[in-house]
Amino acid sequence: MSTFDFLAQPSLPRPDVTVDDAVRIAAEFFGLRGEIVELGSQQDRNFRIDTGAGRFVLKLANPVFSADELHAQNAALVALAGSGVRIPGIVPALDGSDLVAVDVRGQTLLTRVLHYLDGEPLTGVAAPSSEQLRTLGTLAGRVAAGLAGLEHPGLERTTQWDARIAGEVVDLLLDHVASPAQRRVIRAATDDALARLAPLRAVLRRQAVHGDVTDDNIVLGTAAGDGPGVIDFGDVANGWLVGELAATVASALHHVPDAPLSVLDTIEAFAAEAPLDDADLAALWPLVVLRGAVLVVSGEQQVALDGDNLYADENRAHEWLAFDLARRLDADELEALIRWRLAGVPAGADATAVGGGRMVALDSSAAHLADLSVTSHALDDGAWLHPDAEAQLLDTIAAREGHALTRFGEHRLSRATIDRSAASATLALSVSLRVPAGATVSAPFAGLLERSGDAWVLHGDTADLWLDGLERHESGVTSVATSVAAGDQLGTTTMLTVQLSRLRGHRPPAVVTPAAPPALWRAISPDPSALFGVELAAPDDDPDAVLARRDGSFARVQEHYFEHPPLIERGWRHHLVDTRAQSYIDMVNNVTAVGHAHPRLVNAVRDQWALLNTNSRFHYEELACFSERLAALAPDPLDTVFLVNSGSEAVDLALRLAQTHTGERTILAATEAYHGWTVGADAVSSSIGDNPRALETRPDWVRLVASPHTFRGRYRGASSAAAYLADLDADLAALDAAGIRPAGFIAEPVFGNAGGVMLPDGYLHGVYERIRARGGVCIADEVQVGYGRLGHYFWGSEQQGVVPDIITVAKAMGNGHPLGAVITTRAIADSFAAEGSFFSSAGGSPVSSTVGLTVLDIMRDERLQQNAVAVGDHLADRLRELGDRHPLIGAVHGLGLYLGVELMRDRETLEPATAEAALICDRMLAEGVVVQPTGDHKNVLKIKPPLVLTEQSADRFADALDLVLSTL
Known part of the structure; x- marks a missing residue:
């Protein structure tokens, strides 16, 4: 009988079998009666039978699978007897056969019964221990070893889980993934994995494999002392040995999303039972990625084919998570980490004990180091984005000092990428030396020197030394290994890159991502400082330690973004960069309107600070220039400026101006708004998102009116202004009846704190008309939404077609520098004299004024x-x-x-x-x-x-x- 070929028949809906059908078949053909419940399955139908005397699994195969294939599964069970793996036993039918054909509503289904294996599946363990992860690997390894000699005609089948056709399966099923974003990611990761796998296909070992030793299909040991076991042999077929391990690793990943390298325990345990060769190690991670991709596309296809398949439906989330984790980890790095784990280096072995003397005689006792870190001023003004940033800096230092060296273990800003979708490889495991006049390179230890691609490698007793840029001057064949003694001249160089490796015969990546701890990489690729006679190691980076220090001295109510935040130490334009040189698109920083670290602003501040910075009671021109500029930007008749330190101060001052100018105290403010943290600004803030008790704790001089929220409010839509104004009329009538006249009304012209919700058309026009009719002042809080941010309007109040009496502004005008302003009329400003003079220490200082002017210049010039x-x-x-x-x-x-x-x-x-x-x-x-x-x-x-x-x-x-x- 022919065996199944998934590529020829990719649609495998489960057969239509009910629990009643299972009850009949179990009794009629196997003599089993008892409680029956269905178990999950991707393509077959499985039922657990509890007779009271024992528990069994009734298995009805998908009709596309032949008897040969099912006999091969039973043969695999027989082959594993005595392997140390607990496996299901075969239960013969009443006629003595191990396989019977049954009719279910006109469809013939091949049916078997196996003993049910008790024990908790690993699927149910949310956070498996290292021991449990190792158990998973051990079982998979023992199964692989136990099946190595199995031959059977039913093994010559091609299932969708066969790693050898993973690319074809993805091609065939990808359209079942509805999300275009997911399809793009799956396609890219699949293509990359296939490219890595291509040169290895011909040498990967082939044998009988279980194909699915996963968290679903292993059961842990029982209280009765039974050891762990493996179930569901429905995918047994010939395939790649390393494909067996890839399936196991992929199934473990979703259990350890915060520590995906924990699967190294699984890999090590597998290799102890079924040793891996060099090709296996190179192929393993690409196959893990491919297994994840196949799981995702197959799950989507199965749900589409078989809508009531809860097993397939519920698996989709963790299948995506496993794939996503796998594709984010760099395959070259994983290969090096796997090789290191399997090399069996004892824990605590001295990573620096590689021996060796000086390689190059430097021209001075001082080390002239190129700072390529995130905080390096040599990389300011976006220089870090230049593709030759490292070479340019080394050349500059070497020309001045005679040589230049990079640091080891440094997260290099020069390797950061912007608009990234995956982690950037930034941690340097190599160092580079630049010597303009050339220098002699000597062997730091004895060993065999040979060519490897474009590099040279010196194989020593305890480590390999990889050299890029070494110029050899020998004649003859250079691919033959040459024995050299310590101190022998190897050649010359002008730019030499050096990397030590304790992975014999395999070079780790020269630069790696932050996925693995730096200490682990230092063990694999040790610090080469001793080879140069100078200290090259960069200081350790520990964001968690800095966070602990922050929490120890900084009031914790001053919250930080994210529970485990990256340590951000650089910004450039609309990007942020952490100390591990990982970049982030900054989508929240309305404070830095013209971008982080703008060179023009940096230079202007530096120059002004070198001249003068004092308070605004002194006389200097920058203050006049900036005040004129702000007044010119404001709509008529606003012509007078107060300069302060922040938006909160600006709002506070605006409220006092309104109260002083009118002689009244009552301020009307909209609910759901945030205006600042000072006593006055907080009083008119009612956002429960910022203060859960806001609605209960407003002072008696603040009256809240309903937020005209066009999406969630009492009335909705752009035309809801009339309804909100009618409610306002009722509020104002109540104040009129109580003899209370409003000092003013404050609102953002666009609800920034609500996420940019637009006010209903004409709302502010109606409000301002009513407030002014009662002698009140209208305040537009433009701290968040003004200053050009809306694009179509410079001020948010323009969108509403109104001119406020007072505008408050901050944030964008200082680009991160503490700077705020109140812009109003001369009459309102002069009325403040009733309370004496006004003064803000840093408001309008020479540096603050320079900042404000330069920001406006940049906004204008850069449009x-x-x-x-x-x-x-x-x-x-x-x-x-x-x-x-x-x-x-x-x-x-x-x-x-x-x-x-x-x-x-x-x-x-x-x-x-x-x-x-x-x-x-x-x-x-x-x-x-x-x-x-x-x-x-x-x-x-x-x-x-x-x-x-x-x-x-x-x-x-x-x-x-x-x-x-x-x-x-």
Whole structure:
């Protein structure tokens, strides 16, 4: 009988078998009666029978599988007897056969019964121990070893789990993955893995394999003393030995999302039972990635074919997680780590004990080191993005000092990549020497020197020394290994890169990602400082230690983003970079409007600070220039400026101006708003997202009016202004009746704290008219939404077609420097004299004024308001398109580069997706994006990046969000 070929018949819906059918078949053909429940299966039907005297599994195979294939599965069980693996026993039918054909509603199904193996599956263990991970590997290894000699005609089958056709399976099933973002990722990872695998295919060992020794199919030991066991031999076939291990590793990954390298325990345990050869080690991680890809596409196909298959449906989330973890880990790094683990170096072995003398006689006793770290000023002004940044810095230092060296174990900013979708390889395991005049290179220890590709390698007793840039001057064949003694001349160099490796015959990557601890890499690739006679090791990086210090002395109510935040020490334009040289697109920093570390701003501040910085009671021109500039930007009749240190101070001052000018105390403010932290600014802030007790604790001089929230408010839509104004009329009538006249009204012209929600058309016009009719002052809080951020308007109040009496502004105007302003009329400003003079120590200082002027110059010259229109509108379109495909997105708010993505569980009830928003922000960090939630329900992703955001980065953000939403 022919055996199954998945590529010829890729659709395998489970046979239609009910529990009643199983009851009949078990009794009629096997004489088994008892309680029967269905077990999960991808393509077959399995039922557990509990007779009281024992438990069994009734297995009805998919009709595409032949009798030969099922007999081969039984043969595998026989072959593993005595292997040390607990396996199911075969239960014969009443006629003595181990396989019977049964009829189920006209369909013939081949049926078997096996003993049921008691024990908890590893699937049910949320966080397996190292011992349990090793048990998984041990079982898989013993099964592989036990099946090595098995031959059977039923093994010549091609299932979808056969690692040899993984690429073809992905090609065939990829369209079943609905999400375009997921399809792109699967396609890219599959193609990369196949390319790595291509040169190894012909040499990978082939034998009978179980094919599915996974967390689903192993059971742990029982209280009765039974050892761990393996079930479900339905995928037994000929295949690659290392494919067996790849399936096992892929199944373990989703259990250890925070420590994926824990699967090294599984790999080591497998290799102890079924040793791996050189080709296996090179192929293993690409096969893990391919196994993950096949799991994802197969799961989606099976759910499409078999809608009530809860087993396949429930597995989809952890199958994606396993694939995602696998594809994010660099295959070259994993190969080196696996080889190291299997090399069996004793724990605690001295990683520096490689011996050796000086390789190069440097021209001075001092080490002239090139600082390539994240905080290196040699890489300022974006120099770190130049492709030759390292060579240029080495050349500069060497020309000045006679030589230059890089540091070992340094996270190099020069290796960071922007708009990344995976971790950047930045940790240097090699060092480079630049000597303009050339230098002689000597052997630091005895060994065999041979050519390996473009490099040379010196094989010593305890380590290999890899050399790039060594110039040999011998004649003859250079591929033959040459014996050299310590101190022998190896050649000369002008640029030499050196890497030590304790992986004999295998070179680790010269630069690695932060996936594995630096100490582990130092053990594999030791510090070569001794070979140069100078200290080359970079200082250790420990973000957790710095966080502990922060929490020890910094008030903890001053929160930080993320539970385990990266240690950010550099910014450039709309990117942030942590101390491990991992970049992040900054989607939340409306403070830095013109971008991080703008060279023009840096130089202006440096120059002014070198001249003068004092308080504004002194007379200097910068203050006049900046005040004139702000007044000119404000709409008529606003013409007078106060300069302060922050938005909170600006709001506080605005409230005092309103009260002083009118002689009244009462301020009207909209609910759900945040205006600042000072006593006055906090008094008019009512966001329960920032203060859960806000609505209960407002002082008596603050009266809250209903937030005209066009999406979640009492009335909804852009035309809801009349209804909100009617409610305001009732509020004002109550104040009139009580003899209370308002001093003023304050609101953001766009609800920034709610995520950029636009006010209903005409709302502020109606409010301002009513407040002014009662002698009050109208305050527009433009701290977040003004200053060009909306793109289409410089001030948010322009969008509402109104001119406020007072504008408050901060954040963007200082680009991170503490700077705020109140812009009003001369009459309102002069009325403050009733309370004496006004003074702010740093407000309007020479440096602050220089900052403010330079920011405005940059915004004008670089057309950043226009960029907010172009990039903001493009991003909003991308986000709305995501909303068409992802039900979790309920709305996209805002304008320009102040946007909000509102997440909800139900578009009818508007139930906020608060937990999902937090999860999305955490996952976006892994995608290289910083984004945070806002709003009273913390369910709106606030998008307010520096105004220099590019379309490329905006697209990267949208692509990352698409992928994350697809995997929730």
